[in-house]
Amino acid sequence: MSAIISIKNLSKTYAGGFQALKHVDLDIRRGEIFALLGPNGAGKTTLISIICGLVNPTTGSVTVDGSDIIKDYRRVRAMIGLVPQELTTDHFETVFNAVAFSRGLFGKAPNPAYIEKILRSLSLWDKKDNRIMTLSGGMKRRLMIAKALSHEPTVLFLDEPSAGVDVELRKDMWQVVRDLRAAGVTIILTTHYLEEAEEMADRVGVITRGELILVEDKAELMRKLGKKQLILQLDAALTGLPERLSGYDLELSPDGKQLTFTYDTRAGRTGITALLNDMRDAGVGFVDLDTTQSSLEDIFVDLVRSNR
Structure with missing residues (x-):
């Protein structure tokens, strides 16, 4: 154009x-x-x-x-x-x-x-x-x-x-x-x-x-810049992440009851299936899950902060 x-x-x-x-x-x-x-x-x-x-x-x-x-x-x-x-x-x-x-x-x-x-x-x-x-x-x-x-x-x-x-x-x-x-x-x-x-x-x-x-x-x-996240409500609180999950981009909430997995789809896959399998093998269960995606406002704030 x-x-x-x-x-x-x-x-x-x-x-x-x-x-x-x-x-x-x-x-x-x-x-x-x-x-x-x-x-x-x-x-x-x-x-x-x-x-x-x-x-x-x-x-x-x-x-x-x-x-x-x-x-x-x-x-x-x-x-x-x-x-x-x-x-x-x-x-x-x-x-x-x-x-x-x-x-x-x-x-x-x-x-x-x-x-x-x-x-x-x-x-x-x-x-x-x-x-x-x-x-x-x-x-x-x-x-x-x-x-x-x-x-x-x-x-x-x-x-x-x-x-x-x-x-x-x-x-x-x-x-x-x-x-x-x-x-x-x-x-x-x-x-x-x-x-x-x-x-x-x-x-x-x-x-x-x-x-x-x-x-x-x-x-x-x-x-390219928007974050996609899988949020899992755990069935039991964790004091830390098991070694088996160390290769994932995970964040554990302060109370140990929520696990947030940040991922992208640019490679054609999310890694969610592998994560859930490894959680099962590590004995980590969950009772609910949800997904979120960054808004333009989130991206804008991150860009401006990084260029201050």
């Missing part, structure tokens, strides 16, 4: 000497949902702001659909929609007029039917005549998305879009995101709700301290 955004050797150092980005290289594929994850202050918003033309890079280059973000700023900006973290709206304007005004800023002809379609998809149509000041925080977040979509962008940046949004609104919003991806829009997402990234993203990038430390297909990332 071709790249719609290509970032080469991108760095940003602010006037005070703080280096927010360090030699970032990244290609974002056309039509994908790309989740950019990182702790607070990792450089996510700086990277997005550079691509959107809000912050100047110190070194490096960025192209969007083949156009340089600096040399061909107007074409690039017209292709991009941005939903920022901050809620910046005119409190005394109506919802409909706010979205129509945003469309006009990009030189687009008025299209009330299209604006109605956006507002309906975001459950804002019944608010169209309301002043923005009457909206809840979650509805204002939806309005920011509507404004970002007003000029029909082909690339959409969602910077913490679900912050302050309740569960019902969040589900509706992610359905809109899925519909946009189905229509060919490329979506770049940052979020601290990692279960959302796990559910929505095609690929994941992890950034920390200004460095992009990993980019991977989500399914492959979960397969």
